[in-house]
Amino acid sequence: MCGISLKSFCFRSEENVYFLCKKLCTSGVADAGGSDLFVVFISNENKQIPLWHQKASKRADGIVLWDYHVVCIQKRREGDTPHLVWDLDSSLPFPSPLTSYVSETIRPSFQLFSEYQRFFRIVHAPIFLRCFASDRRHMKDSVGNWTVEPPVYEPIVAEDGAVHNLNEYNEIRAPDNTINANLSNEVFTQRLGVVIDVGQLEEFFSQIP
Template identity: 30%
Template sequence: MEFLQLPPRETLLYASCYCEENIYKLIECHINPASLKHYTVIFLSNSSKCIPVFSQKIQRSPINPVVWDYHVILAYHPNHSLEDLLRQSKSHGGLEEQTSVSTTTKSYIYDLDTTIQTFPCPFPTYFAQTFSPPPSSSFEDPLDRMFLQMALSKDVYRRYFRLVSASDYLDHFKSGRDHMKDKDGTWKADPPLWDLIVGAKADQDSFEDYINFEGCESRTEVIEDEKEYLGVIVGEKRLWEVFGNGIPPDLELLDIMARTEREEKVSEEIPTTNNSTTVPEATMP
């Protein structure tokens, strides 16, 4: 089976600096409602609102990350629901051996701000190239990669992830875009051309709730009991356990493998037609 054939990435609805709305529109316009259980909206942030992210269009240098206050992407997991993945990963969370790339859970990431060419991107590739510096060979001095990793290992830069079912996101997301205005009302970035988004069940602005990561560092998993539609907050290791299966691999090794994979193998496993990606064994959304 194949992915739903999306229009070329460049023609999807997009507004710079409004990733939360870009993802909403991708789901609303292109995902079959019957397949929503196979999609998860992922908010990236932390209580410091400082998350380093690589392979982003806005990067000035490929070896230095963008530091976002938050970012939003979409995960596609054709074989399981989010609930299944969370339960399954908990039961296998104690794996001591690394899981090879070829046996990881089939999950893919839609990120409209990434420079990674494959769209959607297999989760292991996205994980390696987005949350880890480029391989040592990309640096003038290989030690610079180690120093960069040390700098980014500070708690203030630790990434956390809010996992929200796509159906809940469509129903409950609402944003007045106030966070994109200066005190005098000037836009920090031009607003999208589409109308303000108001989910069918949204009775108040919920955007600030989605990017509220206060206290996430003090617990390994934060479940929003009072507002279930806000999903669950997990750390980076847990994110891999959910969408990648097992413990995180050596990121530099995984990155090198992803970047040096032969073109023949890529074209065989992920044939592309009209700039849209087809992945074997995936369920048609």
């Protein structure tokens, strides 16, 4: 279990992961510039994705049907150490090796109807920390009232002044590409990263330079 304090992380997974990435960088757990960190949005066109071992579940297997979910994946830094998944909502060890997280939480061998297929938008953390913005409008109803109590800290504003672009990250459709050198290089330059399917996830991280 990692010794990083989680007390400042509250509410939606995209904001939680934003601050988690900053904490990993400043604590020395990750590279100071976040070069080994990747923010991963998990969703699909129907906004229905099953994940297991989630703290919010009331079931023994921990399954939750999220509209979208966000985690941080840390690329291995040296030697035979595994890629790590930092999921603040998971009941698995924190962090978990990518291979075990995929098998236990994503369960690609579990047969799902097509509307529940999971896709992954992978964004390099340094780009995400500069470009992501949320004014929390998704936490309000149609007349502007909060549906839940918002976090106490100020909304996240992007470096370019954008105040809300969450929908650009969590709107995810099935990818029309395969893993290749260009795709694993594009993640370092594209504001919205790249999108892959569940069968490509582990291979993708093995090919990142």
